[in-house]
Amino acid sequence: MGPGMIKSPALDVANLAALIRQTGRYRLGLIDQRVDVINASAASSNWASGLFLLNQFSRCFDHLLKCPDHALNAFTKNVIVNAGSPKADFFIFSISVLEQFSLQYLIVSLCLAKALKVSQPCAKIVFFGNCPKKHARKLMAVFSFVDAFLEDGNEFSLLDYLGRGRDNSPVKGVIFRADKGLTYTDERRVLGLNKMPRPYFGLFDLRRYSSSGKVVLPYEISRGCANKCFFCYYIHKGKLAHKDIGKVTDDLAFLSKKYKTNYFHFMDAAINSDEAYLNRLCPALRARVPKINWSALAIPNISKRLLISMKAGGCRQLRWGVEYASPKMLKLISKKTTLDSIIDAIKNAHELGIYNYVTLLSGLKQEAKADIDKTNKFLARMHPYIDSVKECVWGELGHFSLAYLEALLCGRPAIESDKKKAEQYASILKKLNIPSEDIIEVLTAPHRAAFIISPQDSFPGGGTVDDDGRSLLSIFKAISLLKARNIAGIEYLNFLLLFGEHAKIQGYFLRHPFRTPEGKERILVELMAPLVKKSSFYFFYISWWDRNLRTALALARYLKKAHPSSKIIFWGPHCNFYSKEISRKYAFIDKVLRTDAPETILELLEKKATVPAAPGLMDYSMHIDFLAKHGLTPPVLFDYETSCGCKHNCFYCSSLSGKALWFKDIFLVSKDLRALAKLAIEPNVYFHDDALNMDNGRLGALLDIMAGIKPRLSWSCYMIAKDVSEALLKKMAYAGCRHIRWGIETLDPYKQRAIDKGLNTQEIAKILFAANRHGIDNQISVIVGFPYECSKDLDLAIDFITNNRKNISCVNVYQFKLRRNSPIYAYPGKFGISIDHTLDSGSTDGMPFSEKNGLPWQLKKSQQEYISNILKLKVKSLGLIDQDPRIYFSNLVRHA
């Protein structure tokens, strides 16, 4: 029996078990007391009462060497009885704590071993672990009931001992008791890591080691340590051996499959002891075991490049042996780290989404108050980047010198330097709200993610809930992906909808107009905050043109203050362009995403690079549940997309949906649409694809699917008014198309040729006519205010709308905005304009620009507004409406 150090099954036991099992000559059993303590089971209550006894070292040694202690006897008897009074030829005790030889574990093991020896004198008591030779020999000399002690930390040595039979010849790496007394040799055994079988965890009840539903298995890639820290008793310090990379990946793949886990903790003294090796290992991990997540110990002197490779290889957490943030102590410890290297390592890891678990040392005799102060300052400075801190007080891990051991054995008072000291960092950790969790707890912590849509800044005024479909689509694409990956703990809060329909809240705000926006935001936060549970991540969706940015910031600021360890993430179309400005201005925001891709969200939660996967099924159930829970109106529309991106590269377009065009698997689309059809009696779908007719062949197949769905969907889509035959439109109408949004943009032939879509006024007119003939509402959009536009463009637009009035239901007049990420923004000179960055406020949708041989920006802006007003008035005079497309479609289906 024997424990590991952290909340995962003991690797040393698993290694030894694998080796012994390989021989086929032994029946193995495991008495795992530690898992009881971890799980606070009934059996552990016995331990609880015994622990205070076991921490009285002198009393224990008196019990072991002098006079049996009644209480200790009773305790050990209880333990053995609770373990089923096992019978064995060999009782093997593991007495290590990570790589340290632990006094506490030694004492417990000695007490139990003595009791076992008394009851089964023929059984062999064997101790193993990373015990220094001198300690082992001393213990063997003193404790006669211990039959063998592993001296070289090499499991093969122990195997040899177990298989020696009656042969009393010395066994390399083991000191044992033979007829003539203690037998040992100083001959060394070569460590053959590559010959080690895969660790065998079959003896453990792994279910009892699970943390947040996950089991983390320990594994070692190397053994030894390149450093020789003076306070460390690791028997392999100063030497280092690695397993072959192929073996490592094979082992991990096997263990992952056999024990059904993707979580590993590498027990190596420092994963980055050999950077060249690690540089080869990480790509191999990514290629062979792409799904694993791992944690490891690391020396905080590491390049960002290597960290990137590690993250790509599955690294989720690193335990940094920081020890002190005092240059004097760092030099003394001589781990080749400096304060700068520590800071860089932690910051870079944080930036890459790797958890930072920091260990600090205290209680060394060379330590001064100034060293503690410096470390405190370090914590205060670095706490935004640190996820957990563990203070290892000297003596806590059971470090003990030979001199201390001898003092204990002789009953002398403990050497001052070996006595356990008080904790130094508890108060600052509490003040900074830095947790001190177990490594496994951090690695396996379930991540709650809350997706929040805050109300618009102009609440209770502003747009209606109907025009915000893109936010729902993006959010539910992300949520669907997370749910498909079995990520639990997802919350969805749509305050835009909730407050939008809450008459009392609206009424209150209307009756009490606020003098300042801050006053209103404060009240809104007070209303929202109680509904928001603690989460690891808060995702705030900022819609187009930052309509809800202020309210989102107000709530985010509040949540960060309330839950400092939670991550505040801003995302959405506005963030795609203004991520830098938002990040710089608001320090409480942890990250601003520059993409809506759901994989990015998944990466943040899983803390590892995600291989881009084809999108899966859409799951709107959380949205439906939210609406039902709050008594809100069931959705009129469902937002969906069958493709993302666009094959065109129109000069004004900012490619919000992505430059590359991809199509969702049509089988999945079919499943999604059938599922959506079941959600409502009259299901209505608003397609967000840039254009449903990017591929007419695929569109045809899609229409066949939709025509077969019962109940029949009513739907709206964007289309490009080019190469659209009447037959296609007829088929669309039959399949349920009620409304098409056409991006006409301009009616000037010269500008039409400049736009990649290649539209043609005559063709557009024909298509509108045909669509209208088949009962489809046509909504067209026109952009005014292009560079070098003149009144002729306006006249052309007016003529077109007037002449095609009967085939048009709705006209949207938009002003040209020079958006970031558009070709014209990238190459303004090519379009005869210059961008005036000094006038860019950094938060509006559109950059100011001047025409080089034309209008300066202020006049251009006036022109845009003027033309827009004229056109809008004309549209109105023709009896046409200018309405947001989604609102138009909502009204269309509501009144159907």
Place this chain on the structure above:
Amino acid sequence: MMSSSTLKRIWKWLLPYFKKVDGPLLNLVGGEPLLSLSLLVELSALLSIEKKIRLKEIPTNGILLDEGILDFLRSSGMRLAFSLDGYSYAANSHRFANVNAFKRVLSNISAYKSMFGTPLIKMSVYPGKANGLACEIERLIHNGFTRLTLEPVVGFPWHKEDAEDFYKSFKKIIRIYSTCLASGQKISINPIDKYREYIKMGWWDKIESDCCGLGHEIVFSPNGDAYACTLASHLCNEDLRKRFYLGNIYKKIDLDKMEKLEHLHICDTSNIECRHRFPNITCKKICAFFDFKAKDLLDMECVYNYLNIYNFMLHETYRTYFLK
């Protein structure tokens, strides 16, 4: 000269349209309107019934002004705008046979001023005379003529150096204007005044319509012919004149044709390269192509210069008062 019957017929035809329009405006152009005093008296009687219709200041060179006319003006409420291209005879030598005639005009204007206040002075700017413009304006202001309008003449060749002279003069004029305003002096120089007000109010449509009435104005010649443009009636080129001819008051007038000319673009009818897009003050100025003296079309360079001058006045005003 227009006959009384023609005037009455025109009036009768116009009335229903005047009633539909906001702020209908009547403008008398010449020749010399004061030569038709009897018509003015008739018109005054008609206007006294239809008070909504506003009559712009009647343009005159001022030589015919006498006490009788002054009395008439007082009783009718009509007012005059004096065509004067500066305070010196040199600036007006093309208007008046001799300096005595010019002095008489100044005296008449003075009499008008004492009765009706500061008169409107309409300054036509000719190519070749633009370089002295600012000086003349200063002199006019100094002599109490503080209501001025500037109008670069159409139908004359504006060469590059003439245009450059105009730009320089106009910049000086803006400075003079700003100085007067800053000192609290009441002054009005159009189009600067007008542009400032309209730009401030965002009345871009008014800027456009004030600069060229094509599409929403109708002009009647003495014989009752109707044209869409004042200048068109003076065109010698029959084809061009027909483009703007709308009919005759005694027959039929095609208002649809008039309205369609609202959307005339000179770039459609020529290979001119569009340079001025907003506000749209010269897009319809087909008159920029005509050389009235030579009865021919002007060189493209002269056309561009003329159009540039108009746009320059607006953009310079915008730049001075609205661009930060």
